[in-house]
Amino acid sequence: MSDVSHILITLFMILHAIGAHYAYAEVPLGFWLKDALDLSRNHSDRIVHFCFGLLIAYPIREVFLRVANARRFWAYYLPLDVTLAFSGFYEIIESMVTELANPELGAAYLRAQGDQWDDQKDMALAALGVLLLLR
Numbered sequence: 001m002s003d004v005s006h007i008l009i010t011l012f013m014i015l016h017a018i019g020a021h022y023a024y025a026e027v028p029l030g031f032w033l034k035d036a037l038d039l040s041r042n043h044s045d046r047i048v049h050f051c052f053g054l055l056i057a058y059p060i061r062e063v064f065l066r067v068a069n070a071r072r073f074w075a076y077y078l079p080l081d082v083t084l085a086f087s088g089f090y091e092i093i094e095s096m097v098t099e100l101a102n103p104e105l106g107a108a109y110l111r112a113q114g115d116q117w118d119d120q121k122d123m124a125l126a127a128l129g130v131l132l133l134l135r
Contacts, residue, residue, distance in 0.1 A: 012056055024044050027042065027044035030044030049125045050125040053128060053130040053131075080131070084127055087127075091119040091122065
């Protein structure tokens, strides 16, 4: 993989580590954006989902170009497909782990910010990140 791919992966992992450190709903930058833009919630988790698509699609595409020799349509479709698959898989695992760890608090944790469509919005933002990168 290229240096660019390694840098993009590192940037995403830094964002993910910050979110894991604070818990995504408590990231200070998200509170600053909430106050500055008069938002109803801390959107730091959504920013990281968008960045997942934006930062990880390039390395995924690079792997498909070099390993699978993907060209034309497939070189653009497969990174989108893989990003959405990982995003959906993450949302499913997050739900399962939360329910197994503490069923009483599971729904409260997953819907801590009151958005019943959070999973779908997170996946859509990841897709938007890929589409902006690969346009």
